[in-house]
Amino acid sequence: MNVIVSLTISSIAVVVLVLIPLIGVWGLHLHYLFGVVIPYLAAATFFVGIVYRVVDWAKSPVPFRIPSTCGQQKTMPWVKRTYVDYLDNPDSTLGTVLRMVLEILCFRSLFRNTKLQFGSGEKIKYASAKWLWLGAIVFHYAFLTVLIRHLWLFTEPVPFFVQLLNKLDGFLQIFVPTIYLSGFVLGAAVTYLLLRRLFIPQVRYVSLPADYFPLLLIIGMAFTGILMRYLLKVDMIKVKELTLGLVRFSPRVPDGIGVIFYIHLFLVSSLFAYFPFSKLVHMAGVFLSPTRNLSNNSRAVRHINPWNYPVKVHTYQAYEDEFREKMKAAGLPVEKE
Amino acid sequence: MYDGGKIITGLIIGIGLIAFPIWLNAGKAVKKADPKLPAKEKQCVEPTQYMLTNHMEVLDLWRDSVVRLGDRYFISFDGKKYRVSLQNTCMSAECHPKKKEFCDECHDYMGIEPYCWDCHIEKGEKK
Ligand code: HEM
DSSP states (O other), X not given: OOHHHHHHHHHHHHHHHXXXXXXXXXXXXXXXXXXXXXXXXXXXXXXXXXXXXXXHHHTSOOOSOOOOTTSOOSOSTTSOOOHHHHHHSOOSHHHHHHHHHHHHHHOHHHHTOEEEEEOSTXXXXXXXXXXXXXXXXXXXXXXXXXXXXXXXXXXXXXXXXXXXXXXXXXXXXXXTTTOOHHHHHHHHHHHHHHHHHHHSHHHHHTOXXXXXXXXXXXXXXXXXXXXXXXXXXXXXXXXXXXHXXXXXXXXXXXXXXXXXXXXXXXXXHHHHHHGGGSGGGHHHHGGGOHHHHSOOOTTTSOOOOTTOOOOOOOOXXXXXXXXXXXXXXXXXXXXXX | OOSHHXXXXXXXXXXXXXXXXXXXXXXXXXXXXXOOOOSSOOOOSSOHHHHHHHHHHHHHHHXXXXXXXXXXXXXXXXXXXXXXXXXXXXTSTXXXXXXXXXXXXXXXXXXXXXXXXXXXOOTTOOO
C-alpha cells in the first residue's frame, strides 16, 4: 500500500477516535458510557484477547529446536565456546532463561541489527546499526514508566514504588506541576519511530496502516495526557474518584471532569481493545518466540515430532518369513533357509 | 497444548501482574478526599473551580511575584487585596491553618508530596 494511503487511513482512524468521545461527552453527555462502560469493555477485550491468543499459540506444535546461528552450538569438547555462545546458542535451561531475559529486557536481537554499507570501491561491509534499538528501548521503557506512574490513579494508598518513580521522574523539579520526563520522552521516541518509517525508503515500503496506526494512536495518547496535565487541567480528585471506582468495581462518574480526560481515556481504551488483534500483542508473543525460548540441544536430545502417527512397519525379516517358500520357488536368494 | 504447564503458568503470572490494581483493590470501598474548608471565609483568592485544578499555578505565580518581581501584593478577581504568602495568607488562621487537614488530605489521597515543604514550614512547626 502506498505511504500516502496508509498514513491517511491511520490518521483518519485516530482523528475519528478523538471525535467520538468529544461528541459523545461534550455533545451527548454520555459520561457513564465513556467513563465506565467503554473502559470496562476495553479491559475485558484486552484480557480475554490476550488469553485467547496465547492459548492459540500454545496449541501449535514446535516439533524441533530452531538453533539460531548466532553462536557456536555445544559440540565436541575441543571446540571453544565463549560466554556469548552460551547466551546466544544455549544448550541448558539456565542459558535459555538468560537469553530470554536479555531479549525481553534489553532487546538483544534488535541490538544485533546490522546494515549493509558500501565502502570505498567494490568493498561492502556490515556495520552495526543501533538507532532502531535505541529508539525502541527508549520508547518501551518510557511507556512502562508512564504506565506504572498511572497507578497513582488506581491505588489508595499509593504504593511506595509508584511514589518513588514519580519522584525520580520529576527529579528536575521544574515547572509547576512538576514536569515528568517520561511523558515527553515517550512522545519524542514514538515520533522518532514514526519518522523512521516515513523517511527510510525500505522501511516505508514495508509499512502498512497496521504499523502507522498504533504509532499515531500512542502519539495521540501522550499528546492528550500532556495537554491535560500541563495545560487544560482537570480536577484530579474527581478523576481519581472515577478511576478508583473502576478498579474497586463500584463505578461512578463525578460531574465536572473536563472532556479532555474522556478523550485521553477513550484513546487508551481503544489501544487496549485493539491490542490482542494487532502486532502489539508481541508483548505476550515475545515470551513464545521459538528461536529464543528453546535451548539448542538437538545434538544431545532426540526431539520427536508430536504429529508423527505410528507408522506400521513390515520389516524385511517378516517379509521373508511370509514369502520364503514363494521366493525359493522363484529362485530368489533368501537369508534364512 | 504443547508445554501447556509452562505457558499457562507464565500466562497467569503475566495477567496477574497486569491486573495488579484490580486485586490490590479487591474489597475496598471508594474513598474520597475531604479537605477541611475554612469556617468563616467563603471565597478563595480565585474561584473555587479554578483553585481545584490550578492552585499549584497560582502558588507558582505568587512565588514568582515575590522572589522575582518583589511584588508582595495580589489583587484577586473580586478586587480584594491579599498579601502574597503561602504560610501567612493561604495558611492563615482564618483560611487553611492546618496543612494536615487541608493540603495533605488531597495530596496523601493522590500519593504526591509537593517539595515546597522542604523549605516552607507550617505555622508552629519547628525545623
Ligand atoms: C497506555 C496507557 C497510557 C498512556 C501511554 C498515557 C499517557 C499519558 C501521558 C504521557 C500523560 C502526561 C503526564 C504524565 O506523564 O503523567 C498522561 C496523563 C494523564 N493520564 Fe494517561 N496514559 C495512559 C493511560 C491512562 C489511563 C488508563 C487513565 C485513566 C483512566 C489515564 C488518565 C490520565 C490522567 C488523568 C492524566 C493527567 C495527570 C495529571 O494531570 O497529573 N491515562 N497520560
